[in-house]
Amino acid sequence: MEKKKEEKCWSTHVAFLPMPFQGHINPMLNFAKRLVYKGVKVTIAIPLSKAKSIEVDDSKITIELYSDGSEDGESKTIDSYLKRLEEICTNILSKLVENHQNSKYPPIKCVIYSSGIPFVLNIAKQCGLIGASFFTQSCAVNSMYYHVYHGQLITPVQGPQVSLPGLPLLETHELPSVMSISDPDRSILHLVTNQFSNVEETNWLLFNTFDKLEDEVVKWTVKQWPEKAISIGPTVPSVYMKSGPMASKPDSTPYIEWLNTMDTGSVVYASFGTIAKLREDQIGELAWGIKRSNMYFLWVVRDEEQHKLPTKFQDDISKQGLVVSWCSQLDVLTHKAVGCFLTHCGWNSTIEALSFGVPMIAVPQHIDQPTNAKFVEDIWRVGVRAKVDDKGVVRREEIENCIKDVMQGGRREEFRRNAVMWKELAKEAVDEGGSSDRNIDNFIAGL
The missing domain is CATH 3.40.50.2000 (Glycogen Phosphorylase B;)
Incomplete structure (x- = not known):
């Protein structure tokens, strides 16, 4: 019955x-x-x-x-x-x-x-x-x-x-x-x-x-x-669209527990998806650029990519951030502590960030990502595109400046205001x- x-x-x-x-x-x-x-x-x-x-x-x-x-x-x-x-x-x-x-x-x-x-x-x-x-x-x-x-x-x-x-x-x-x-x-x-x-x-x-x-x-x-x-x-x-940013997700996952201790909008979330293979010199520049920004961060580096991290990097940043091999991106992007998303601009990641009102730093790699990054900066105006040098690498100074621009700079409020607008329109x-x-x-x- x-x-x-x-x-x-x-x-x-x-x-x-x-x-x-x-x-x-x-x-x-x-x-x-x-x-x-x-x-x-x-x-x-x-x-x-x-x-x-x-x-x-x-x-x-x-x-x-x-x-x-x-x-x-x-x-x-x-x-x-x-x-x-x-x-x-x-x-x-x-x-x-x-x-x-x-x-x-x-x-x-x-x-x-x-x-x-x-x-x-x-x-x-x-x-x-x-x-x-x-x-x-x-x-x-x-x-x-x-x-x-x-x-x-x-x-x-x-x-x-x-x-x-x-x-x-x-x-x-x-x-x-x-x-x-x-x-x-x-x-x-x-x-x-x-x-x-x-x-x-x-x-x-x-x-x-x-x-x-x-x-x-x-x-x-x-x-x-x-x-x-x-x-x-x-x-x-739909549960993420309806509930809005999570004030504090009850979860025993270490990265969620760590995010729960952070202030609202204080953390940079960095992830480059499940396929992109970054050059070792690019991962090194990202690592030192993120560290130099002095911002708290959560960075997803897949297991097969972790050998590219600088020696002892994780020891050097133990008080500043976490490097994990996987996380639930939806739970992270909707967490109140996350202030911006450093992303490769795959379409799924891009539309998720827009739907949850999270400003972005675009570091596109290939296929559709350069176009998505263009829209992030110039059309939707929810973030910045990192510039590459003549060798195709985004250097640490550029990463540092982009993070500070989105998290602290004069355009910070514009990015957040536009991100909230797109979130409301998505809902x-x-x-x-x-x-x-x-x-x-x-x-x-x-x-």
Whole structure:
């Protein structure tokens, strides 16, 4: 009897097939949670290699684990990996559809897949499913990839500037790195532009952004694909959007306990994501720049990167900060002690900081990050971009100055005021009746 009470009457059933990378899985999983809240049954396929790093606190989401070979340390080129992934996705989706034909849940009606694996649409059509492509980067960046795909922007871009519909004037160095440099390995450029290979046949195009954040380029995007392209972001857990900065999270995690002892806005949080591999000299410059700022800090340096830290650095900064190999970024960014985010400007990190009202110091590394950094400084005006020298390294003096500028300088209040504004607009978008919330309702109604 108790079990019956817990069962829910689902309106429909959606499967998720994210690319097997943290930066794709996390936003899609957060979007999945929003669909569940609105009465949609969700099943999401995740590789075994990522299972331990995924936190699913919603028992209503069904997780299907599969092997993509990476848990065995198998190395692949992008092309060979995608070919193998196509075979895997074909098997996974066929199996999911078959398994749920006569299960207690409604049959799967739609598959939401990472835009970087457009071949999933063909598989979905063969299974009689609706296909929805989920774009994990900003509308601004995706619009540039669209123009490259259609031959309207030739790469590598020679410069000095690029003018495109819905976008500010961009310097060559502000473009995604795969567009502005001559690289003999064009596989990544092919990957990001090939997202548009079959968008005309796709039922939906879902963008992890919100209307007011990228107003002009969102309008341009919707004009290209009316009734199909919608903004559904920011895809961050609603509990963080509703609660605001955490005054003091009850948690036994050492870094949270440490943050709980800090004054409001006194800590610099530094993290460069799960993929970026920084040069040893760059990590050294970051280390000494952070130390010289005399600010308290929490710095995430992955285990495989920690050997690049200066000798005895952690002993030298024992009273100033913490270096950890992992943390819950959402818990840190929403903590009252955090005053700014020193970031590589991956889109997930950028939109999380904007959603929680945290000013940024941008140290972009590659792909879409230079463009995101441009918007952080010049469009949203919530922080600064660190300048590189002629060797492509951000020096310690620049790191120190950027930290002091955001945490103490004359523009500190402007950055914080703008960050709070974007936080309020992000919350407005996902609140009931907001632009993203309405778009999600329309998406569900169209299934």
